[in-house]
Amino acid sequence: MIDRSPSSLVKAVSRQLQDVMDPELTFLSVTDMGILRDVKFENGHIVCVITPTYSGCPATEVISEDVLKAAREIDPDAEVEVVLSPAWTTDWISLEAREKMTANGIAPPEGSSHDKAFLTGDGHTIPCPICKSKETKLISPFGSTPCKASFTCNACLEPFEHFKCF
Amino acid sequence: MHALLRLGDDALVLAQRLGEWCGHAPALEEDIALTNIALDLIGQTQSYLTLAGSLDPDAPKTDDELAFLRSESEFKNLLLVEQSNGHFGDTIARQFLFDQYALLRAEHLAQQTFDLDAAAIAAKAVKEIRYHAAHSSKWIIRLGDGTSESHSRIQKSIDDLWAFTGEMFAADDVDIAGSIAGLLPDLSALKTQWDVEIDRVLVEATLIRPKDGAMKTGGRTGVHTEELGTMLAEMQILPRTHPGASW
Numbered sequence: 559m560i561d562r563s564p565s566s567l568v569k570a571v572s573r574q575l576q577d578v579m580d581p582e583l584t585f586l587s588v589t590d591m592g593i594l595r596d597v598k599f600e601n602g603h604i605v606c607v608i609t610p611t612y613s614g615c616p617a618t619e620v621i622s623e624d625v626l627k628a629a630r631e632i633d634p635d636a637e638v639e640v641v642l643s644p645a646w647t648t649d650w651i652s653l654e655a656r657e658k659m660t661a662n663g664i665a666p667p668e669g670s671s672h673d674k675a676f677l678t679g680d681g682h683t684i685p686c687p688i689c690k691s692k693e694t695k696l697i698s699p700f701g702s703t704p705c706k707a708s709f710t711c712n713a714c715l716e717p718f719e720h721f722k723c724f
Numbered sequence: 725m726h727a728l729l730r731l732g733d734d735a736l737v738l739a740q741r742l743g744e745w746c747g748h749a750p751a752l753e754e755d756i757a758l759t760n761i762a763l764d765l766i767g768q769t770q771s772y773l774t775l776a777g778s779l780d781p782d783a784p785k786t787d788d789e790l791a792f793l794r795s796e797s798e799f800k801n802l803l804l805v806e807q808s809n810g811h812f813g814d815t816i817a818r819q820f821l822f823d824q825y826a827l828l829r830a831e832h833l834a835q836q837t838f839d840l841d842a843a844a845i846a847a848k849a850v851k852e853i854r855y856h857a858a859h860s861s862k863w864i865i866r867l868g869d870g871t872s873e874s875h876s877r878i879q880k881s882i883d884d885l886w887a888f889t890g891e892m893f894a895a896d897d898v899d900i901a902g903s904i905a906g907l908l909p910d911l912s913a914l915k916t917q918w919d920v921e922i923d924r925v926l927v928e929a930t931l932i933r934p935k936d937g938a939m940k941t942g943g944r945t946g947v948h949t950e951e952l953g954t955m956l957a958e959m960q961i962l963p964r965t966h967p968g969a970s971w
Contacts, residue, residue: 613770645844645847700761
């Protein structure tokens with residue numbers, strides 16, 4: 559018999575959602591990314607609160623569906639709520655997730671999003687995630703997804719992506 | 725509702741224009757940049773139009789209905805953002821003039837407490853627009869302070885679009901009521917800030933700020949240039965031909 563008390567449901571769903579991955583960074587979970595903001599019990603069912611990274615990021619819709627599907631395996635009445643405030647920031651990405659990014663060839667966000675210079679990469683060094691050289695160059699402040707910028711490493715000559723500080 | 729439609733329509737129409745660059749930009753990086761900016765703007769559009777469409781409980785409309793099933797005269801965007809792409813410099817000049825305005829407007833919206841839903845949308849938008857503004861400003865400087873060819877062409881782009889800048893600050897009843905309520909910024913104060921930022925970039929770009937002449941207006945009341953109709957025809961054809969179509 560499954561324990562249906564609100565607190566155990568919240569715990570079970572939270573555990574379940576640790577396996578829901580970001581569809582564009584498949585080695586990171588939505589929890590790692592700070593996209594999953596809360597799991598709560600309201601009006602007799604589970605509500606999973608998520609927040610989009612960028613306003614137009616198409617991954618948000620997929621994430622919302624994946625979270626709903628995973629949560630409903632525990633509570634068939636679970637719902638997903640999308641909130642915009644407070645606005646998502648890369649400051650919420652866990653340290654562990656940043657290490658996973660580097661291991662997967664993506665330079666993680668550097669510093670705090672409150673420092674506006676970081677936003678545009680002005681005067682800041684983004685080390686190469688592959689050879690660790692600091693001799694890197696911004697190719698474009700935009701990249702393959704809204705959250706990334708394109709760099710190249712002058713030492714190992716590999717192109718790489720940098721997760722924008724946002 | 726009118727104030728939110730204006731915000732949504734500015735973003736939507738500019739996004740559609742930028743999307744036209746997909747596969748056509750002068751370099752791959754810039755193709756990606758312009759379409760990434762378009763994607764952010766579409767996200768902002770979805771948020772603003774969803775909110776606008778929910779305000780009349782007797783006749784609720786979805787963001788898609790507002791985007792795809794309104795006619796030209798029902799769009800309330802600035803004339804500036806509907807102007808056709810021209811060459812890359814024209815597109816960057818349009819972006820630069822709009823970004824600086826959109827950033828100041830979103831900063832105000834994010835701070836106000838009259839409409840907290842709009843504030844939440846704007847708080848996200850501010851971060852995105854700040855990034856866009858940095859990009860378009862850098863291009864203005866690079867082209868202005870570049871070769872004699874790039875200098876003269878970007879100067880002409882700014883000169884050509886200047887007549888559309890007055891509309892951003894021409895306050896009408898919606899702006900005045902919105903400003904009194906606290907939702908919208910005071911446009912004369914916004915203009916002062918915009919001037920400072922525009923002048924700073926133009927000076928660095930070694931470009932000359934055009935003189936204010938007769939300004940073209942009408943977009944806010946649905947009186948558009950001929951550019952919008954053809955753009956909407958392309959943007960809306962699918963949902964109008966196949967109502968309710970889904971992926």
